[in-house]
Amino acid sequence: MKVEVDFxxxxxxxxxxxxxxxxxxxxxxxxxxxxxxxxxxxxxxxKVETAARMCPxxxxxxxx
Numbered sequence: 001m002k003v004e005v006d007f008x009x010x011x012x013x014x015x016x017x018x019x020x021x022x023x024x025x026x027x028x029x030x031x032x033x034x035x036x037x038x039x040x041x042x043x044x045x046x047k048v049e050t051a052a053r054m055c056p057x058x059x060x061x062x063x064x
Contacts, residue, residue, distance in 0.1 A: 002039055002063040003048060007032045009059040016051035016060060023048055033059075 003023060010032045016024040017033065022044055025034040040048055052060040 001042070001045055001048065003035055004038070004061040004063065005033060005035055006059045006061070009057050011057050011059075013056055015054040015056070019051040019054055020044060020047040024051060 012026060012031070012033060014026045014033070017026045020040075023035065023037050023040045025036050027034065049062065052062055
C-alpha cells in the first residue's frame with residue numbers, strides 16, 4: 001500500500017493523526033500533515049484506510 005496526501009487540500013484537521021499516528025503526524029509548527037511512512041506495513045492497513053475515510057476533505061489517497 002502506498003499513501004499519498006494532497007497537501008494543497010489538507011486543512012490540518014488531524015483526524016488521520018488520531019487514527020494512525022504511526023503513519024501521520026501534525027507538528028505544532030507545521031502547516032500540513034506529515035506522512036511518516038508512505039509505504040506502511042500491512043498490519044497498519046486498517047488504521048490507514050480508516051484515516052483516509054475520516055479525512056473531511058478527502059486529502060488522503062491509498063494505492064494498492
